[in-house]
Amino acid sequence: MVIGLEARRLLVMVVSCTVEYSGRTGSHLGEGERLVIVKGDGCILVHRGRDYQPVNWQPSGCIIQAQASNGTLVLKAVRPSPLESLTLVVKDVQFLGTFLLQDDAEFILHASEEEMQRAIILQPDVIEPGFKILDFEKKVPPGFVDVYGVDSEGNTVVIEIKKDPAGFPVIKQLLEYLKYLQAPPGKKLRPMIVAPSIAKGAQSALAKSGIEFKQLTLQKAVEILQKYARSDQQALKSWL
Amino acid sequence: MVIGLEARRLLVMVVSCTVEYSGRTGSHLGEGERLVIVKGDGCILVHRGRDYQPVNWQPSGCIIQAQASNGTLVLKAVRPSPLESLTLVVKDVQFLGTFLLQDDAEFILHASEEEMQRAIILQPDVIEPGFKILDFEKKVPPGFVDVYGVDSEGNTVVIEIKKDPAGFPVIKQLLEYLKYLQAPPGKKLRPMIVAPSIAKGAQSALAKSGIEFKQLTLQKAVEILQKYARSDQQALKSWL
DNA sequence: ATGTTTATGTCGCGT
DNA sequence: ACGCGACGTAAACAT
Incomplete structure (x- = not known):
């Protein structure tokens, strides 16, 4: 079963998962509960319980695939150039929601x-x-x-x-x-x-x-x- | 009414809000729906529907206060040094959840x-x-x-x-x-x-x-x- | 598509 | 506390 990653939608989930990254360098993160965000433009963020920055991520413009089997969900985000991939193995889903953010405001930065x-x-x-x-x-x-x-x-x-x-x-x-x-x-x-x-x-x-x-x-x-x-x-x- | 920002807990919400930032520079963002994350270590992220990076944020270690009045919730995150503040005026809450992330895994980056x-x-x-x-x-x-x-x-x-x-x-x-x-x-x-x-x-x-x-x-x-x-x-x- | 510069950069480390 | 460099920096801008 493959979750349809609805175009233009924001996917938010709190899950227990492991994370592997391979590309410009590589990383490994053992199992634990994290907040995972997948945005409509094809970027993905894995946040832990602390710190401003995500522990793992993939910038926008990458190809995201999801497949479930044997009760585990595997999320893969591949960035073509530079070639790098992020793989989440999700064991347990504590929360999952999709949202369509209505947001047309202009962001103004006062330099x-x-x-x-x-x-x-x-x-x-x-x-x-x-x-x-x-x-x-x-x-x-x-x-x-x-x-x-x-x-x-x-x-x-x-x-x-x-x-x-x-x-x-x-x-x-x-x-x-x-x-x-x-x-x-x-x-x-x-x-x-x-x-x-x-x-x-x-x-x-x-x-x-x-x-x-x-x-x-x-x-x-x-x-x-x-x-x-x-x-x-x-x-x-x-x-x- | 003041929402208790539970210590150590992760607060996730999808809301319609405006965001003002003032500090090292300043910014303004009109009303729209965003994903707001407040972590237990006192950092806050405001994400729009696209892009890796939050449109507004405050790094960890800042003081976060929330107060509701007249049906609007005001979230304020103040960072002592450098002095800067982020203010969210929340008009509408589409989703709100708090999570206690159990996560003791070590993050290993292959340098x-x-x-x-x-x-x-x-x-x-x-x-x-x-x-x-x-x-x-x-x-x-x-x-x-x-x-x-x-x-x-x-x-x-x-x-x-x-x-x-x-x-x-x-x-x-x-x-x-x-x-x-x-x-x-x-x-x-x-x-x-x-x-x-x-x-x-x-x-x-x-x-x-x-x-x-x-x-x-x-x-x-x-x-x-x-x-x-x-x-x-x-x-x-x-x-x- | 590739390279260069900026950033509310953030973050970690050494003084 | 402050200064310095690294970062999977990301993102905007120019080439």
Whole structure:
């Protein structure tokens, strides 16, 4: 008897089983009770009683077959490339249910770096009075300059934004960008890192690099966004 | 009314809910049906109908509170450090169950590097004819030499094993080990990397370093292990 | 189809 | 507690 793994349906079961994995490497898990989830897109998760991550799994896009014989159910999930297979031998089913999840909502992730950028664009003087934006996501060969503008005296300001404490990598990255940028005649090129703080060991390297640092916390950025955007505050006002 | 989140128990529910996350960054997910899992160690997973990974989650070790009011259940999972919170507003419960998973099995992951080492130890001439093992996991100040032996001419061979394509780090590591090793008088010291392949940019560095490269794939290693070990083939013969 | 980069990565280990 | 590297990382994005 073969269980029809209903297309588009979510299969949830609590079972006693063993799990074998073979592929990029291999694993073995003896008998025990686990929560098994099979999703409609052909991925499978085997969860134990603790830990965020499943003890065994197979990502979406693999072929799942199930067959029962002699009172045991064997679930097999094979991923074509890279070739790897997950095999569950189910001895005992404590719970089994299938669900059709009605879920059309859009998932919105607020990338804080993007919000910091938006805050600077909306209110450039958060950097310093008189700062004007010329461009953002400006293309240079190694990547994109987050914000590009001029200060009150006409000097070019090149801003790299970091949501985390600014460390060596961002210093290196910004120095790389500078190779492809230059200030107008008689003006200076002011490289600047905008971040909530400076990483522990990076203070002296930052000083030596000639890069300026301007503190901007996510909280401050959010305040600015709130001030300018009356709509879309729902996600923000539920802080606690 | 507050649901008692039974200690050590696994809570599984299929609900219609909204999810807000705020912490390292933030996210918003409108109403829809999802599978929610709360484990005994205080982690929470919100799964949609597709994809291996949960759409929202909180790792283990966070404080989970639940309160019901006006027909809606609010689940909150707060992680102290880094401070972040996940909030579910549950409108409708399609399924709810709690389970006590009896699971004492040990999870065994076959680290392929270890199996490559075992294959070399079982059959040293997989490296080259006449190669003899003197020691493995041999202690040197910076770490452990994977395999240590002599070739047919009495030269000392120092082997570092990598399961992934050998890159710069392993070259550096092996060179480090060499500082603490020396060949017998009149003999050579032969550093060697054993790996399935050489990483993209590492070819020339490897040549310059004076380190030899011997290809050994996991598959070849497994073949050798199979040849020598008649037992423990169960995990291997169930392919497909 | 393959390679590269990101991530609310998570997790384990060493200091 | 913090920093670092590994992971069967997975997934998105570019080639």
